[in-house]
Amino acid sequence: MENEDIEKAVIAYLKKKGFKQTELAFQEEQNKVSSASQTDPDIAKRILSFAQSENGPARYQDGYSKLRSWTYSSLDLYKHELLRVLYPVFIHCFMDLVAKGHTQEARTFFNSFREDHELMHLRDLQKLEGILSPSHLEEMEFAHSTRQSKVNIKICQYSYELLLQYLHKTQSITMLGIINERIDFQVSPGQPSTISDDAEVVTLVGSSHDAAKQINQKEIRWGLLEDSLEERLEKASGLLSDSEKAEGENKKGDLEENKKKSVDGGKPGNSTKKLKKDKLVGATGKGVRSETNTTSMAPRVKPELTLPVIPTEVEHSIIEDLRNRVQLGSLALPSVSFYTFINTHNGLNCSSISHDGSLVAGGFSDSSLKVWDMSKIGQLADTSNVQGENGPTANEHSLGSDDRKRPYTLFQGHAGPVYSATFSPLGDFVLSSSSDSTVRLWSTKLNANLVCYKGHNYPVWDVQFSPVGHYFASCSHDRTARIWSMDRILPLRVMAGHLSDVDCVQWHANCNYIATGSSDKTVRLWDVQSGECVRIFIGHRSMILSIAMSPDGRYMASGDEDGTIMMWDLSSGRCVTPLMGHTSCVWTLAFSCEGSLLASGSADCTVKLWDVTASPKPPRAEDSKAGSANRLRSLKTLPTKSTPVYTLQFSRRNLLFAAGVLSTSV
Structure with missing residues (x-):
């Protein structure tokens, strides 16, 4: 086989792998290249030259610039999801350039595109500005943790397929490699999420998403403490529930009677106005019980710490405050x-x-x-x-x-x-x-x-x-x-x-x-x-x-x-x-x-x-x-x-x- 044909075959093979590349596949490819180099030194030189050109500083600038232009020209429906990919690609391009010793090219790349990300990631960019040599990537905690963990991005199925189609069509191996190695896509069916949801769909630095999921499966007891002062007050209030029900029945009867009177010739306008006023006072009044009070429905748990004893006079004072608590809501805002x-x-x-x-x-x-x-x-x-x-x-x-x-x-x-x-x-x-x-x-x-x-x-x-x-x-x-x-x-x-x-x-x-x-x-x-x-x-x-x-x-x-x-x-x-x-x-x-x-x-x-x-x-x-x-x-x-x-x-x-x-x- 001609040298050019071998080179094209290797390039085509690498491009074909795309997102599916594994360590085993890389090892097999390395073995093929190694055996070919033993038979013909020129082939090895050509492949080495190709690898160097692929990893050259110009590839990062050119590849990211094209990806950025394609993303910004996408349909508005999918653009905001595709834009999430740009920031992690940007910072990893920059850090890869620094890691390979292309410090000057890295600074030029960073300054060329940083404005795109200053609105959402200014604090991170200020940290990355301090990276001036490969040793800084290991010494700086933010850079080190970023390179050690993947970025988690939520994206809909169609946006994901559009991105794959672009990368394969343009044969952008450098961008494809970074995305494959550095981004963990969480593809969801259905329509793209809204722009306002961006805060919860991208995780750049922090704990591994898988580790977080595992930790979040642990059981927790989120209820309130047993025998708290609030619970005692609720129990005391519960004793009055029967009398409150009876009072409610009487009020209902009074309303029926007033209704009959208004039908028989009373003044319905005044009656209606009074009912509206009573309703407003009831919604904003001091003693009314809010329907949205969730503390009474919360489960009770035992304390894990030895709790201090509350003095009797202090306990009485707190209970008095709880009795006189204003019930707040959308109609009753606090002073x-x-x-x-x-x-x-x-x-x-x-x-x-x-x-x-x-x-x-x-x-x-x-x-x-x-x-x-x-x-x-x-x-x-x-x-x-x-x-x-x-x-x-x-x-x-x-x-x-x-x-x-x-x-x-x-x-x-x-x-x-x-x-x-x-x-x-x-x-x-x-x-x-x-x-x-x-x-x-x-x-x-x-x-x-x-x-x-x-x-x-x-x-x-x-x-x-x-x-x-x-x-x-x-x-x-x-x-x-x-x-x-x-x-x-x-x-x-x-x-x-x-x-x-x-x-x-x-x-x-x-x-x-x-x-x-x-x-x-x-x-x-x-x-x-x-x-x-x-x-x-x-x-x-x-x-x-x-x-x-x-x-x-x-x-x-x-x-x-x-x-x-x-x-x-x-x-x-x-x-x-x-x-x-x-x-x-x-x-x-x-x-x-x-x-x-x-x-x-x-x-x-x-x-x-x-x-x-x-x-x-x-x-x-x-x-x-x-x-x-x-x-x-x-x-x-x-x-x-x-x-x-x-x-x-x-x-x-x-x-x-x-x-x-x-x-x-x-």
Whole structure:
């Protein structure tokens, strides 16, 4: 056989393999080439020359440019799905060029096409900019983990077939090789998914999708604690159900009688108006029981931790708050009390509000923690009432950092900026975490530091008290989260598994689990007793900054740096729906006490209220065409003048507290 014929046969064979290439096939081909080279050295040279040209730097630029042009010229119905393929191909082309030593060509390639991906992946691109040599691919954690794992992309059957047809028709071996080696397609039947679903269909870096699926099959107990105060109150209320039924029968009889009177010559207009008024009062009234209160339907589980004993007087106070709780919903939005920090000179890093709103804490870059007692400064604060168009009243209070104007308690002890603060459920303690790698416990009664907890090796980004107090969780730049108790200076559990910083932590309602959000774009759920990861939630496109748990313990919301909020079903590990609306970082999330509303606070200077009762279950495959059929509804947006929202906290009576710092740069 002529040399040219052998070369063409080898090329045709490699092209024919396409996506079906295996290690065994490659080995067999290598053996054929090896035997041919022994008989004719010229053939070996030709094949080597072909391989070098195939892997040359120009092939990446040319192949990606053609794939990009074809994708952007595709039909709109399939274009947004095909565009998902471009970003992983882009970064792997760049890293392959660097790995082969073509540093200059890699920089040219990167700068030529980076603008296409800056909107969705700016943070990743900024990391990749630092790769200047092959050694950086191994030293940089992001690049190393990206090259070690495949990208998971959901795509419909027809889009997948269009892509295959293009790659085979154009004989783009370089692009075909990257896609085959680096992308794991999850092909689904039916129509393409909508653009708004992109947040949950592409997973670039994080845990292996197969490993996540295996972990998410573990059983979890998402219900509420047995014999909780809420359960006791429900049982006590149940004793009155018979009398309530009797009262309902009487009301029904009265309505029938009024109806008869109106037919007999009464004034139907007044009667109808009164009924509508009664209905409105019943929907928004203080004592009405919401039909969307899911806590009463949640299963009860036993605690895995030894719970602290609640003093009798405190128990009575909490039950009284629960009795007087306002039932919120789409027709009854919460009142909002907003605390604004002024004159902080960009020194405020975090804020926290006690459950009753009487104490407000701020953590500062000068290593200080300051706590304001609102009962003492309420008369000094400038208060203005702003009534929304249809809803909540926002009371705004100003907090100054100048002790001549506003009284506060100063807590000093940290040796670095304070990044997080949290009050105990009763407000008698406050925890703070700092860049000095420590967590400190302060007494608001004694105004003193009680304990310094050391265990983390790097800055501690977040710390949160458990719903019952005594226990708390912290997370750090060292990629771990830790469980502590107030009476021990060493952690009880260490949760390790995230690939990057653990930026936020939140307790489950039954205290048996904690959730952690990380810069690796994943949220993990950990069993407090065993320290094992029992859920991995994949779908965010940027670092997770906030987490909130629903009161019944079934759902979790997480907010990221891009402004996206995702609602998760803990039992299945699936995303119920993404919430789009914020234009900047979502710094704080909070569920209302009965679980019907979700409040979100952002750096875009707004508080948004979402109706979470509109999405009781994860979306089905047949719903993908509709896209927004199962999407949560945004009820109201409450803008501030120029105050990014740092923290949100619902009181036990369902008053929403919020805090932020006045910003002149917004």
